[in-house]
Amino acid sequence: MSIPFIDLKSQYKALKPEIHARINAVLEHGQYILGPEVRELEEKLEIYTAAKHCIAVSSGTDALLISLMAIGIGPGDEVITTPFTFVATAEVIVLLGATPVFVDIEPDTCNIDVSKIEAAITVKTKAIMPVSLYGQPADMDEINAIAAKHGNIPVIEDACQSFGATCKGKKSCNLSMIGCTSFFPSKPLGCYGDGGAIFTNDDELAQACREIRVHGQSKRYVHTRIGVGGRMDTLQAAILLAKLERFEWEVKQRQIIGERYNQMMDEAGIRRIVQKSDRTSVYAQYTVFVNNRESVLEKLKSSGIPTAIHYPVSLNQQIAYKEIVRQGTMPVSEKISETVFSLPMSPYLTADDQDHVTAVLNEKR
Ligand SMILES: Cc1ncc(COP(=O)(O)O)c(C=O)c1O
Numbered sequence: 001m002s003i004p005f006i007d008l009k010s011q012y013k014a015l016k017p018e019i020h021a022r023i024n025a026v027l028e029h030g031q032y033i034l035g036p037e038v039r040e041l042e043e044k045l046e047i048y049t050a051a052k053h054c055i056a057v058s059s060g061t062d063a064l065l066i067s068l069m070a071i072g073i074g075p076g077d078e079v080i081t082t083p084f085t086f087v088a089t090a091e092v093i094v095l096l097g098a099t100p101v102f103v104d105i106e107p108d109t110c111n112i113d114v115s116k117i118e119a120a121i122t123v124k125t126k127a128i129m130p131v132s133l134y135g136q137p138a139d140m141d142e143i144n145a146i147a148a149k150h151g152n153i154p155v156i157e158d159a160c161q162s163f164g165a166t167c168k169g170k171k172s173c174n175l176s177m178i179g180c181t182s183f184f185p186s187k188p189l190g191c192y193g194d195g196g197a198i199f200t201n202d203d204e205l206a207q208a209c210r211e212i213r214v215h216g217q218s219k220r221y222v223h224t225r226i227g228v229g230g231r232m233d234t235l236q237a238a239i240l241l242a243k244l245e246r247f248e249w250e251v252k253q254r255q256i257i258g259e260r261y262n263q264m265m266d267e268a269g270i271r272r273i274v275q276k277s278d279r280t281s282v283y284a285q286y287t288v289f290v291n292n293r294e295s296v297l298e299k300l301k302s303s304g305i306p307t308a309i310h311y312p313v314s315l316n317q318q319i320a321y322k323e324i325v326r327q328g329t330m331p332v333s334e335k336i337s338e339t340v341f342s343l344p345m346s347p348y349l350t351a352d353d354q355d356h357v358t359a360v361l362n363e364k365r
Pocket of ligand 1 (some may be wrong): 039059061085086088089158160161183184194196
């Protein structure tokens, strides 16, 4: 028995005619960059998230970078974020000459620990960038309240793993001044290459992001600001439009499967990510903790069960970041990076597969 970690093949089979029809339409009209499907996608995502503006871009990393550029982040600025995330979150801050200021995480959700944010705010703090990790939104209302109290610091939700999740009934990506997501193939809504999107209700920020996406261009060859090459390929938008038709069903499936895993882990006494009652997760990953991780992963592998570690090293301990971020230790993040790992998860995971994964995990740990 071999179980895929993320089952993109079953999804493709279920959507094959729609995906091919969408791709063929692009091949026929030939507008490969920012073609009509890109705006169609943006409009559909605006409706989905209820955000006024969606700006489709070339990746989640570029969505974060463009957002930081739009609010004017530069040398000398500090951006508060989490050390327990994919490196891109901190990388874009450093690329702009600013400094990531890490705030440790909550042990139960692995999201930024909101109770520690205020202590990290200085006069140099120009943004707060929480991550909605594993598909569950961070405590965005609390973060927004802290940001408001300290002079309306812009809050950018790194929602690269949480498109489709909600917090108090509102969609992730529309929980703060700016939300950024990724359409990397393995994400809850993924394309067949790189893609991402920025969401905001602010007209000026949206315009800035649109211009930065195309080399700071307001009109053809009129460069009013510094930008990047951050456009979305039309083919990726076309694929996302086909997948969007099935996305709500997939989110429901993820939640059914995630909750079933939760029950099974609780029965087996295996520590897992805790779901907060005011939020829904899209279970981008299904994540648990064990003390003897190396041997457990080895045994799961030998039983045909793939796993992944998100993340094996806290960013404050990464070689490239140690010298930049001199904030001492992040005890929770560092400790969790030693025990955390993720199990196979997709909307197409069968109950039999789930039973098998849990049985092997339970017997091998
Ligand atoms: C939390 C987080 N931030 C940023 C990114 C970067 O997104 P992309 O790979 O689309 O550039 C990812 C993707 O893995 C992510 O998980």
